[in-house]
Amino acid sequence: MWKSHPKALPYLFLSEMWERFGYYLMIGIFTLYLKDVEAGYAMTEKEASDLYGTFIALVFLTPFIGGLIADRYFGYKKSIIIGGIMMGAGYMMMGIHDIRMLYVAMTLVIIGNGFFKPNISTLLGNFYNDEQYKDKKDEGYNIFYMGINVGAFICNFFGAAFKILFGWKYAFMAAGVGMFIGVVVFLLGTKHYGDKTEKKGVQPGDMPFYKIVLFILLPSVVFGIIGWLLKGVQSDANPDCAIFGSDSTDAFIFACLPVIFFYGSLYFKAKTEDKRPIGALLAIFGVVILFWAVFKLNGSALNNWGDKYTDRELTGTAQQIGSKLILVDTLTYKKDSVALYDEAFRIQKEDGKVVKTVDYPLYFRNVHQEKLPEEGSKVFTWSANLSQSINPGWVIILTPLVVAFFTYLRSRRKEPSTPTKIAFGLLISALSVLVMVAAVHIGNNGSEKVSVWWLVANYGVITIGELFLSPMGLSVVSKLSPKNITSLMMGGWFLSTSIGNKMSGVLASLWDTYDNKANFFWVNFVLLMFATLLMFALLKQLNKVMKEKGIN
Incomplete structure (x- = not known):
């Protein structure tokens, strides 16, 4: 697999694998930790989803400035090392139980x-700009993407084991260690990078x-503050008067406006030969926002589905194996209604007054009556965060098949263009939501737990x-970006991911407002079908731009 690719690929593959190990370990336990009434912050589903959405949105917003600084000043190697060290330290600090330290x-x-x-994504693309590797670029990114998902798959097993054995703190520390290993692996590959990590410097015409700082970053901060302070119309559904559902959402959306304006200005100020490629990229960025809005529900709404609505009970051999691997939670069933109510709706009091009611349903609340255990008996369940390994597990299995499929089509000169692949990707993603609609109906709208195979099929x-x-x-x-702003345009891809991530948090925070949970998934289906139709409408123009650039 490696022989026909640049020698740097294995090091970038492994570095990204360990970086994603840390990130997805943290993401897999993040909302579960926030909602934990014993050792976490006892947040409601809405509060946890809102903070999760804001967090992952900002995580993918900063590549805009990080890419620009790498392009002009730091170069790629220094930027990657600085970023890795900061992330590793951040993961480790998350386990310190203090809300200020968490922020x-x-x-x-x-x-x-x-x-x-x-x-690191741009650096990979730099190697495939060489003539001998040019036709392998899509395949190289698919291999790189598999590295991401190897890390994302194995991390949740470590997260579950460390959480069960030692608690949340050590699970977050494991994420930090993974990130630091990624930095070390990246440094080991230095001799294979050559001049590909060098900065491009400030080019003629660059802002x-x-x-x-004055016209984008500062306005973003100002707009964010305005968004936080602005209030909409108060109602029962919107008691805080937030315009878009919460103050953090308002602040994020307003803060994005100057950045979006900046990317729009790149098109209008571009050289004639760069105008159409930049325009094509901006169109793709806009469409895939809706994909990320639905896809990133894996860490919020679908994580919640795996926790509360999926039958996680283990018996016999499966329970023994799970116990040996330290991946099993032990629950004791209490039939007493008072105990159930106290655990399900933990009430925090100050001076005898109720200040917060936390909706935290027990695992047994939607177990079918016939399947309820005897009073005081123990039930063994696999750790909820393990459902986060289903998606990357599928990626590991399917990536070789997808690569082989497109390699076969390429050999017969029938490989679709990259924009065409994206359009079909949106359509297939829309179909996946229908699996969850069926799961809701099988579970009688959440009143009964359903098999984990519904999540497996959806993913x-x-x-x-x-x-x-x-x-x-x-x-x-990597193919369409003008060379002097490649990393900046990569930042634009992550900006679209960021906006989609925030939309995902907003969608997830609405979960409790849907009496019929199927309607929640129908909304997701409509969003993805809209994006699909839009992408197919743009396809002719996008393919024309690709041909003008002499690429597929």
Whole structure:
């Protein structure tokens, strides 16, 4: 597999694998930790989803500035190392149970990812710009993408084991150690990078950095503050008067406006030969926002589905294996209604007054009556965060098949263009949502638990869509971007991911407002079908631009 690719690929593959090990370990336990009434922060589903959405949105917003700094000043190697160290420190600090420390840790991860994520993807693309590797670029990004998902698959087993054995703190520390291993692996590959990690410097016509600070970053901060302070119309559904559902969402959306304006200005100020490629990329960025809005529900709504609505009970051999691997939670069934109510709705009091009611249903609340255990008996369940390994597991299985499929089509000169792959990726992703609609009906709208195979099937279908879209997105940015702003345009791809991530948090925070949970998934289906139709409408023009550039 490696022989026909650049020698740097294995090091970038392993470095990204360990970086994603840390990130997805943290993401897999993040909302579960926030909602834990014993050792976490006892947040409601809405509170946890809102914070999760804001966090992952900002994680993918900072690559905009991180890519720009790498392009002009730091170069890719220094940026990747700085970012990795910051993220590793942030993961470790998350386990310190203090809300202020949690926000500091999140800030380190947000800034660190800005330096790491766009630049390692851009560095990979630099090797495939050489003539001997040019026709292998899509395949190279697919292999790289598999590395991401190897890390994402194995991390949740470590997260479950460390959480069960030692508690949340040590699970977060394991994420930090994974990140630091990724930095070390990256450094070991230095001799294979050559001049590919060098900065491109400020090019003629580039906006000076002080102008970016004055006209983009500073306005983003100001707009974010305005968004936080602005209030909409108060109602029962919107008691806080937030315009878009919460103050953090308002602040994020307003803060994005100057950045979106900046990317629009790149098109209008571009050289004639660069105008159409930049326009094509901006169109793709806009469409894939809706894909990320639905896909990133894996860490919120679908994580919640795996926790509360999926039958996780283990018996016999499965329970013995799970116990030996330290992946099993032990629950004791209490039939007493008072105990159930106390655990389900933990009430926090100050001076005898109720200040917060936390909706935290027990595992047994939607177990069918016939399947309830005897009073006081123990039930063994696999750890809820393990459902986060289903998607990357599918990626590992399906990536070789997808690569082989497109290699076969290429050999027969029938390989679709990169934009066409993205369009079909959106369509397949939309179909995956129908699996969850069926799961809701099988579970009588959440009143009974359903088999984990529904999650497996949902992730299986959306993973095919993901493999058609996500690595292809990285590839098309590398193909179409003007050379002097490649990392900046990679930051634009992650900006679209960021906006989609925030939309995902908003969608997940609405979960409890849907009496019929199937309607929640129908909304997701409509969003993805809209994106699919839009992409197919743009396809003719996008393919024309690709042909003009002499690429597929």
